Amino acid sequence: MAFISVFDVIGPNMVGPSSSHTAGAASIALLTKKMIGEKVRRIKFTLYGSFAKTYKGHGTDRALVGGILGFETDDERIRDSFELAEAAGLDFSFECADTDDDDIHPNTVDMEVEGFSGRKLFVRGESLGGGKVMLTRINGVKVAFTGEFHALIVIQRDYPGVVASITTVLSSYGVNIAYLRVFREEKGGLAYTIVESDEAISEVAVEEIKKNTAIEDIMLVKR
Amino acid sequence: MDFYTAEELLKLSENMSIADIMRQREIVCGETDAETVELRMKKALKIMRDSAHKPISKVLPSTGGLIGGEAAKLSEHARHGKSICGSVMTKALIYSQAVPEVNASMGVIVAAPTAGSSGVVPAVLLALEEEFELDEKTLLDGLFTAGAVGYLLMKHASVSGAEAGCQAEVGSASAMAAAMAVVMMGGTAEQAFDAASIALSNLLGLVCDPIAGLVEAPCQSRNAVGAANALTCAEMALSGIKAVVPFTEMMQAMYRVGCKLPSELRETALGGCAVTPTGCAHNCRIFGGCN
Numbered sequence: 001m002a003f004i005s006v007f008d009v010i011g012p013n014m015v016g017p018s019s020s021h022t023a024g025a026a027s028i029a030l031l032t033k034k035m036i037g038e039k040v041r042r043i044k045f046t047l048y049g050s051f052a053k054t055y056k057g058h059g060t061d062r063a064l065v066g067g068i069l070g071f072e073t074d075d076e077r078i079r080d081s082f083e084l085a086e087a088a089g090l091d092f093s094f095e096c097a098d099t100d101d102d103d104i105h106p107n108t109v110d111m112e113v114e115g116f117s118g119r120k121l122f123v124r125g126e127s128l129g130g131g132k133v134m135l136t137r138i139n140g141v142k143v144a145f146t147g148e149f150h151a152l153i154v155i156q157r158d159y160p161g162v163v164a165s166i167t168t169v170l171s172s173y174g175v176n177i178a179y180l181r182v183f184r185e186e187k188g189g190l191a192y193t194i195v196e197s198d199e200a201i202s203e204v205a206v207e208e209i210k211k212n213t214a215i216e217d218i219m220l221v222k223r
Numbered sequence: 224m225d226f227y228t229a230e231e232l233l234k235l236s237e238n239m240s241i242a243d244i245m246r247q248r249e250i251v252c253g254e255t256d257a258e259t260v261e262l263r264m265k266k267a268l269k270i271m272r273d274s275a276h277k278p279i280s281k282v283l284p285s286t287g288g289l290i291g292g293e294a295a296k297l298s299e300h301a302r303h304g305k306s307i308c309g310s311v312m313t314k315a316l317i318y319s320q321a322v323p324e325v326n327a328s329m330g331v332i333v334a335a336p337t338a339g340s341s342g343v344v345p346a347v348l349l350a351l352e353e354e355f356e357l358d359e360k361t362l363l364d365g366l367f368t369a370g371a372v373g374y375l376l377m378k379h380a381s382v383s384g385a386e387a388g389c390q391a392e393v394g395s396a397s398a399m400a401a402a403m404a405v406v407m408m409g410g411t412a413e414q415a416f417d418a419a420s421i422a423l424s425n426l427l428g429l430v431c432d433p434i435a436g437l438v439e440a441p442c443q444s445r446n447a448v449g450a451a452n453a454l455t456c457a458e459m460a461l462s463g464i465k466a467v468v469p470f471t472e473m474m475q476a477m478y479r480v481g482c483k484l485p486s487e488l489r490e491t492a493l494g495g496c497a498v499t500p501t502g503c504a505h506n507c508r509i510f511g512g513c514n
Contacts, residue, residue, distance in 0.1 A: 006249050006260075009336050009373035009382075009399075010267050010344070010366055016326030017286065017438040019338050050436075057287045057437045057509055059329045074270075079329040129383060131334070 012131045013074040015066075020107055021051065021058035024127030026078060028109060029067025031135060031147040032123045035219045038115040040068050042091045049106035051127075052096035064109065065092050073131065105136075141192050143183045149196035153219040154209065158184055158191040165212045166193060173205040190216070224251040229375055229416055229470045236412035241402075242367035245374075264363050267333045271345035274325040274332045275318040285327035287509050289439040294321035311354045312451060319346035319450040323443040336373045336382040336395055339431075339438045342446035343396035344369050347404050347453045357407060365407040369399035372419050379471070380478035384431035385490040387481020389445060394426035394477060397449035397456075398470075404457035420466035420473040422456040428480055430488035432495025435506040441496050 005011075014023040033040060045064055047055055055061050059078070065085050066078035077084060085092055097110075107127040114120050124137035135145040138153065145151070152170075156162045163182060170177060175197050184191035195201075206218050224247045226232045235244050249260045277283070282292040297317045300306060306313040322342035326332045335344040348365055351357060373382065376395045381387040401418035405411075410418075426449070434440050460466075468476070487494030496502050 003252050004374050004377050005253050006245055006367060006370035006374065007263055007267070009370045009377060010264065011333055011335070013267060013270050013331060013333050014338065015329050016332050016338050016341075017329065019334055022329070023334075023338075054436045054510070057435060059286055062329065074331050076331050129385065130337070 008130075014131060015059075015063070015074060015076060015078045018058045019131040020127045020129045021054065021060045022063045022078075023073040023131040024107065024129070024133050025051070025060045025109065026063040026067040026071065026073045027131065027133045027147070028125030028127060028135070029064045029111070030070065030072065031067075031133070031145075031221065032111050032113060032121070032125070033068050033070055034147075034221045035123065035138075035153065036113050036115050036119060036121045037219060038117055038119065039088070040090055040113055041116045042114040043068055044093050044095065044112040046095045046097050046110040048097050048099060048104050048108040048110075051107050051109055055094075061094055065090070068092070068113075138192055141183050141185050141190070143192055143194060144181070145194055147221060147223070149178050149198065150200050150223045151197070151221040152193075152195040152201055152206065152209075153221065154193040154195070154215055155217040156191050156193060156212075157214045157216065158188050159214045162191075162212060162214045163193055166195065166209055169205055169208045170195065170197070170201070173202060173208075175199055175201055175205065224248050227378065232371060232375070233412055233416065240364065241371050241406065241412050241415065242364035245367040245371045261363070264366055265359075268359075268362060268366065270331055270333050271322070271335075272349065274322045274330060274341075275345045275349050276321065277330065278321040278324040279317065283324050283328035283330065285324065285437075285439050286329065287327070287435055287437040287439050287505075289434060289437065289505060290327055290443050291324060293443065294318070294324055311350050312454060314350035314353055315346040315450040315454060316447050317346075318349050319343060319446040320443060322346070323438070323446050327437070327439045327443070335369070336377065336399070337384070337392045339384060339389075339433075339442045340392040340396035340446060340449060342443070343393060343449035343453065344400045344403065346446070346450035347400040348407075350450075350454075351404060351407050355408070361407050365403040368406045368415060369403040372399045372402045372415075375470075376474060380474045381481055387478060388429060388484045388489055389431040390423075390426050390429040390477055391481055392431065393445045393449040394423055394429055396446075397426055397452045398422040400450065400453035401456040401460070404453055405460050408457065408461060410457075410461045414460040416470040417464070417466040418453075418456040418460035420468060420470040421459060421464075422452050423470070423473045423477055424466075424468060425452050425456065427477060430484060430495050431490040432488060432497045433490065433492055434497050434502040435509045436490075436492035436497070437509070
């Protein structure tokens, strides 16, 4: 088991009422907001399982919208996120999925996001309890991403040598890689390389990595 | 500077307080520094203080509408000299009800160890502070001590209602608060674990059965029991009463009981208070349609 901090016990500091249904929901949405890396114009949330059944009583909806507005889990503005979304020009909607699919975690949300630049992103997030979360899909691809570290998400064509070029650049910038995993749907299609590190990764390093022509896009996610 | 069991912690505590061991562990294993650790705990203390006081003067409506105004009622009752519980216990009761009110109204709380049990530790902490005029250092030491007990419970048992019932949430919070109270009042590390063990044993088997699945009722009033139980067990340990079953064994017993609880009684809202006719009626009112 990973290190249990005293602040995992006396904490997290959070807007109530539920670590899984409120704090976890806000974390999933905040992570998504960091991934798209710009102000969000439109978002559609699809809720599954317990999220779909009980979201109103747990403020899951307000927490999700708050996260997309960039609020941390202990930001009291979450309570007023609907009103603040309107002021920020964020158009949001909710749908409840009617599914008995056992493969879907009971606290799951899908997010179809569009930024003000027109950039689009699809993310599926799961709230695992105690405020811990996992993103399990980015666009069409199954992934596993917690946002507990600084991270780079590199979208690339699945050619040989791309991962090596990423690690070469990162090592030249003194970034110590904690975890590196590659996710892809099919051989030769698009692959997602998720690099997690203890140190923040600089924009300059990101620009350097982008020089590899097999790379389509990079999302820099600060912890 | 890490420890894995209560026995190891007690051995270490011959040379250092539980609180300082927990601080050192955080600095070394959490790869941070003393100042950051102290600042983070001070922030938690401030949030606890704010959330324990706010609902006394301002009633906060909960999202489900099952609770709200309990802290103000208890406070008013005490103000008129009608309290039957004595000063420390009355203060603890008020705060134990206040924090869950803040939580249920989407205010900011410290999960300690969970949101559902967030009233227990601050209630005991702040009641003792006021009654005995304790300084900030004593409060922070108390919180690190509570953290040490909670860490052991997280590592070897569970603090999740979905996994092991309310005994794992309010029971764990109560054990943490009991140990904290002992240390704050000058007791020994052994006495802290005696108090924690008795506290855990007293709430063994407590089920998690939230009405409408919301963190409101019976969660809120169980926080009162968790706080009262903590003070009771701390008093027993400080008087020299030993726990018959050591903390480590009690923690394992709690987890085994939790695993034996049917899923209906582990936060699914399919048993206990949740399925009483009144519980079901609340569910229909809040979410529409009856399950």
